[in-house]
C-alpha cells in the first residue's frame with residue numbers, strides 16, 4: 166500500500182494529483198487539517214464487468230458448467246440462451262479452459278460471429294484456429310502449412326506472424342457464400358477426424374448474427390452435424406426472437422438438434438458469497454452478506470450490473486464496503502453515465518420516452534390496456550405496442566416472464582430521479 170496525499174475534499178480511495186507545496190511537507194504531515202494523508206487503496210479492484218470472466222473471477226454456475234462440459238466432452242450439440250450480459254461467453258470460456266486441463270487435449274474452435282464482418286472473416290478465424298488445435302497430424306509434417314492447407318478447398322493466402330512466426334491465414338474479402346460454406350464444411354470435416362481421439366467442439370457465440378451475412382449457414386450446420394455427430398456444435402445468443410427463428414421453433418433450421426441451456430440470473434446463494442469472497446480474499450475490504458444482498462437488489466438480475474456496482478462500491482469504501490459506500494457508488498455510476506443516458510433517451514420519440522419512464526417507475530397498469538395508453542399520452546394500444554417494439558429493439562427494455570422492465574438499472578434510477 167502506498168502513502169498518498171489527498172485534498173481535504175477528495176473522495177476516499179481516489180489518489181489525488183494534489184501535492185503540498187515544496188518545503189511544506191513536514192508541516193503538512195503534522196497539520197492533517199490542511200493536507201490529510203491517507204493510506205491509498207491502490208490494490209487491484211477484485212470486481213470485473215464488461216467482458217467475459219474466467220478463472221477465479223468466474224463464480225457459481227456449477228450446474229450450468231457441468232452441463233456445458235458434459236456436452237462438449239460427449240459430442241452433444243448445445244444452445245446457450247440468456248438476456249445480454251448474463252454470462253454466456255464466460256460460461257463457455259470457463260468450460261473450455263476446464264476441458265483444456267484434461268486429457269486427451271480437446272480440439273476447440275471458438276468464434277464470436279458478431280465480431281466477424283463477413284463470411285470471409287468467419288472462415289479466416291475458423292481456419293486460423295483449426296491449424297493450432299492439438300492433435301492435427303499436419304503439425305508433424307515438415308511442410309505443416311501446405312499439409313494443412315491441402316485439407317481446405319479454397320486456399321487461403323498464408324503469411325508469417327512477425328512476432329510468433331506462426332502462419333496467418335486469410336481469405337479474399339469477396340469470398341462467395343458457396344466458397345465460405347465449403348470452407349466451413351472442410352473445417353467441420355477436419356474436426357470430425359480429430360473427434361475420433363479427443364473432444365472436438367465448434368463454438369459459435371452471438372450466433373444470431375450469422376443471418377446478417379450467411380443466412381444459409383444454419384441449414385449447412387444442420388447437415389454437417391447430422392453427417393459428423395462426433396463434433397459438439399455449441400451456439401450461444403442473446404436475442405431471443407432471432408434465436409427462436411434459428412433454433413427454437415419447429416420450422417427453424419436447427420430445431421431439435423441441440424440440448425438447450427437457458428441461463429437465468431445467478432441465485433443469491435451463489436452471488437452473495439461470491440461478492441463477499443472477492444471483496445476480502447481477492448481484494449482487501451470486507452463486505453457483509455447484507456450489503457452484498459443490497460448490491461444485488463439495486464443492480465438487479467444481470468451479473469454484469471452487479472459486478473459494476475460492486476466494483477464502484479469497492480473503490481468508494483476504505484476498509485469496509487457498507488451501505489453508504491453502495492449508495493455513493495450508485496450516485497457515481499449514474500453521474501458518470503448521465504450524458505450517455507441523455508443521448509439515448511433523447512433519440513426516442515416523446516411517446517417512447519413516456520413509456521420508458523412508466524416502466525422505470527414499475528407501472529402496475531397492464532401495458533396493453535387503454536388506461537396505460539392514456540397514462541402515457543398515446544392514442545391507443547397499437548401505439549403502445551409500437552413504442553414497446555422500438556424500445557426492445559434498442560435493448561432498452563426486456564421482458565422477464567410477463568413483465569417488461571428497463572434493462573439498465575442505473576438508467577431506470579436516472580429516469581425516476583428528478584429531471585431524468
Ligand SMILES: Nc1ncnc2c1ncn2[C@@H]1O[C@H](COP(=O)(O)OP(=O)(O)OP(=O)(O)O)[C@@H](O)[C@H]1O
Nearest residue numbers: 214215216224249250251252253254255468469472
Ligand atoms: N459466472 C460469473 N461469475 C461472476 N461474474 C459473472 C459471471 N458471468 C458473468 N459475469 C459478469 O457478467 C459480465 C458479462 O459476462 P459475459 O460477457 O460472459 O456475458 P454474455 O452473456 O456473454 O454477454 P453478451 O450478451 O454481451 O455477449 C462479466 O464481465 C461479469 O461481470
Ligand SMILES: [Mg+2]
Nearest residue numbers: 253254255370
Ligand atoms: Mg457474450
